[in-house]
Amino acid sequence: MESIPLPIRFDHVSFDYGQRPVLTDISCSIAGHSVVAILGKSGSGKSTLLELINGIVRPVSGTVHLFDRPLDYQQIVMLRRKIGYGVQNTGLFPHLTVGENIGMPGVISGAAADTIHTRVTELLELVQLDRSHITKYPHALSGGEQQRVSLCRAMFSNPPILLMDEPFSSLDYSTKRHIYTHFQALQKASPRTVVLVTHDWEEAMLLADSFLWIDQTRLRASGDRAALSAVKDAYLQQL
């Protein structure tokens, strides 16, 4: 057996808001350099599972491990800078230009301005966005373009782990297909651990190597693409 440390491991993790349980006794792990989809209907707790990884919420019981170490909440701010994070509806800052949005992870870690600029142009090229967009504000871009900018920002620091919370859910079908190819190309060029929260079975099937299915606060199923294929009917039925 290889002894490569597992990037993410949940050990009997539970979370609740007082009376209302959100996640119950989740134990599972996520393999390195792969895309894992967290599936579930809305309100199933799948976003919370994601937020446990970068410490936006902390488990009520159980432990979250990153690279075989329990998450150190004293160091959480520094840790988050090594984890890319993207959310639904892009989460771009409306008061900052495209360039400033993408470069923000660099700014907060104290990177030099020209280093940031170089990285920003490099990332834009990667997702095939024109350089002229750098000085525009996000609202001037189309939904698909905004999503690509958001992807660039999440990958700015070349993080080993990328967390994405329903990043593509507000896009129309053809834009989605377009973004998927960008995403796949990026993942192929430099594979990293991607945790993708989605309610869309097809999206998971297309992008993910494995899946976790959260249903009524519990882990209902998990496995590789074959397993995902097997639960299709059950999953679509409960949606």
Next chain:
Amino acid sequence: MIRSIVIAICSVLALSAVGQPVLRVGAKHFNEGYILGEMQALLLEDGGYNVERKFSLGGTAVCFEALANGAIDIYPEYTGTIAAEILRGAVPATYDSLNIYLKAHHDLHISRPFGFNNTYALVMLKTAASRYGVHTISDLRTQGAINLGLSYEFLKRQDGWQALAPVYGLQQRPVGLEHGLAYQALRDGSIGVTDAYSTDGEIEHFGLVLLTDDRSFFPRYEAVSFYRSGLPEGAIRQLDKLTGTLTAGEMQALNAKAIFEKTGYGQIAYDFLVSKGLIQRKTDEDRRTSMWSDLVRHTGEHLLLTVIALLVSVVVAVPLGVVVYRLPMASRAILYVTGILQTVPSIALLALMIPLFGIGALPAVIALFLYALLPVLRNTISGLTTVDPALKKVAIGMGMNRWQQLRYVEFPLALPVLLTGIRTAAVITVGTATLAAFIGAGGLGEFIVTGLALNDSTLILRGAVPAALLAIVIELLFEWIERRVIPAHLRRRSL
């Protein structure tokens, strides 16, 4: 910006420290108060003293408080007012007994009387008085149909209506009104009787008659100089020149000049003193104080009050807003307190400052600051709380620390709302600062307050128009600032 203000304040302090001590002359904001205060000021200047005029003070209480605290050194007052209103009847209203008591208890002095007795009186139109057959105050007892409209001060004073009514057995229920409006109300018949000072310039002009005080209710109100201990001997000698120089008829004529000939009170005082040979005639250039230099000075004072109060409120309210926005309980409590401050009428808030901070610019700035606090604080908090939670989450998830979240995300996104708050505060402050004249802080209110006292609408407009223009300029300035710092798509639609 802040550095230049500090430098300006320091240089003013330094100047006043090396120069001769400045004697500060106060005056109540009514005609005769201005004229007598101006006479005192001119006499002191003639004696070689530097004089600062702190006219337009709100009333007896404000003047006395200011004198007792050392915010002013001299002001004209009346013996009856000192005895009844200030000393609450502790001593009779004679020169000797007042002086002994004031020296012992307050370390203050009065001069010998100027000569006239400006007593309170109830007045009617001559025509109405003869129609009803009313000649004395006692006659009013049987005339229930005659409306009484009395000044607010007279209604409240110890020696006013509350004491007068039982002495004469008067049953009427008087209405309160601004003294400056009472004569007009008499003339158009909406009131039948009002209180007046026996030296009021309007008495002759409007054909009024004084009702005889047949029960000798009113004490004597002899005008005197009321001053602090430690005034230079020479200054006291200058003030004493007024002793026995003014008859009631002369005073009535001087007051009438101010009201009906619209002569400036400075001019009236000067002409009188020169005609009596009490001061040297000055050359024209010496005394030509142009309207423009007054306007510039008062506008400058007004802006300074506004800017300092606003800056301080921003410096205090914005960080306070940031701190409490994360603590919902604290923010609610603080908003309540500042909200209550806002409901205190501005003139009352200014008056409340006097016992704490005296008179002048300091209490005015403090009161204006308290007023500006709420809009800035409220908008800081609401600006921060309305930031999209998803964006806050992204900021946290990206690895921003508290300060970075505030600096790069929350604060810039709250800025449009915050700026609106500062803008509201600025406009409120410019408006409220016109009231600062009542406590001797100067500003454009100086014109308005004086104009109100003289019933001179030109003078009122001279203060009101620039104040309104200032408010517009501030609006435009903030629009410009918003255009500079906020991207177009995030700007709030403003009215």
